[in-house]
Amino acid sequence: MSRLLSLTALAWRTLLQHPLQTFLSTLGLVIGVASLVAILSLADGLEEFAREQISSTTDLQSMYVDAREYEMVDGVAIRRDSAVVFGDAEVAALVAHLGPDVRGGLRQSRSVLVEQDTLRTAARLHVAQPLIWELAEVELAAGRSLTAEDSNAVVVSAPLAERLGGAEAALGQRFSVGGQEAEIVGVRDEETPAVYGAWALAAPEASTLVLHVAQAENVSETTDRVRAWLDEQFPQGAEGFTIATDEMRTEQLAKGMLIFKLVMGFITGISVVVGGVGVMNVLLMTVTERTQEIGIRKATGARRRDIVAQFLAEAVMVSAAGSAVGLLAGLGIVFTAVPIIRSLADDMPFRAGFSLGSLLVVAAVAVLVGLVFGTYPAWRASRLSPVEAIRRD
Structure with missing residues (x-):
């Protein structure tokens, strides 16, 4: 030293x-x-x-299951002839298989045309079953969130509300969303044109199956059980689906x-x-x-x-x-x-x-x-x- x-x-x-x-x-x-x-x-x-x-924007207790619409063949993405479309039956069967600590619901997103008198614009429509809106924690500029009792009610983003006279003025107005009549019950404080609606506005196309696990530490085990269930229920097995969690995103x-x-x-x-x-x-x-x-x-x-x-x-x-x-x-x-x-x-x-x-x-x-x-x-x-x-x- x-x-x-x-x-x-x-x-x-x-x-x-x-x-x-x-x-x-x-x-x-x-x-x-x-x-x-x-x-x-x-x-x-x-x-x-x-x-x-x-x-702050995601839920570590949730997982998301999507059917793969495309498969890679020699480096080229080929659309599958029959991609799985989840429905209420599949949700009920999977939740019953996983047990009482897991709840499930469907959500779907697509681009639609929003019309009302002189208003005609495109927006992203996000629809979901009651469980999804129950789990969502969002800040509203006006009005209320969606509930299980809503059918054709929607929440719109701030840009759409501004074109309808402002956040307060937009509440209660009715317009056409993707060809279906809907009533505005809330305004969301976000920048992009978007509409959030009840499951009644869903289209017969591919949806995301959302599963919510009671304890975050059980998400990994539940993911393995979901893969096993998909292997049993569908010919393409779990390889025909993507399973994502917010923990994976982190x-x-x-x-x-x-x-x-x-x-x-x-x-x-x-x-x-x-x-x-x-x-x-x-x-x-x-x-x-x-x-x-x-x-x-x-x-x-x-x-x-x-x-x-x-x-x-x-x-x-x-x-x-x-x-x-x-x-x-x-x-x-x-x-x-x-x-x-x-x-x-x-x-x-x-x-x-x-x-x-x-x-x-x-x-x-x-x-x-x-x-x-x-x-x-x-x-x-x-x-x-x-x-x-x-x-x-």
């Missing part, structure tokens, strides 16, 4: 004696580490924000963000490597300048490993200093960037994330860059002959 402390102190004194060289050798490393810290912190914040959005998000961070980390890692090359070049110049000093040390008993240890210590110190400054610079970039991102995104509640893993990466970079790029200068210094080193000008 005392040897390590003495090496560190010697390396620090040497670096302070050559401030300009130390600054130039760390400049590239500072830029690389600052970029790495900024990207990792912003990416962590983006992942956290996305997870919060998924948690996992897909995590994988996507990991790939993003790896790619961006690799790109910014190039800057760190360039900084490491700068450290090596400056250390090589230092070896040349301090040739006589090295010769005197070897002549007075210093071994090769002592010279190697000294220059490696200096390399690690330079890298650590550059990484520390880069860390502070990266944090400064993040704190500057977050308010800008919020202002450009309409005050979106985005914040940076500072994980322990990111800080450990920075610490590892400091040590690795110093060791990797300091090895050759240290080896070269240790190979100098004491006699020739002392005689050299």
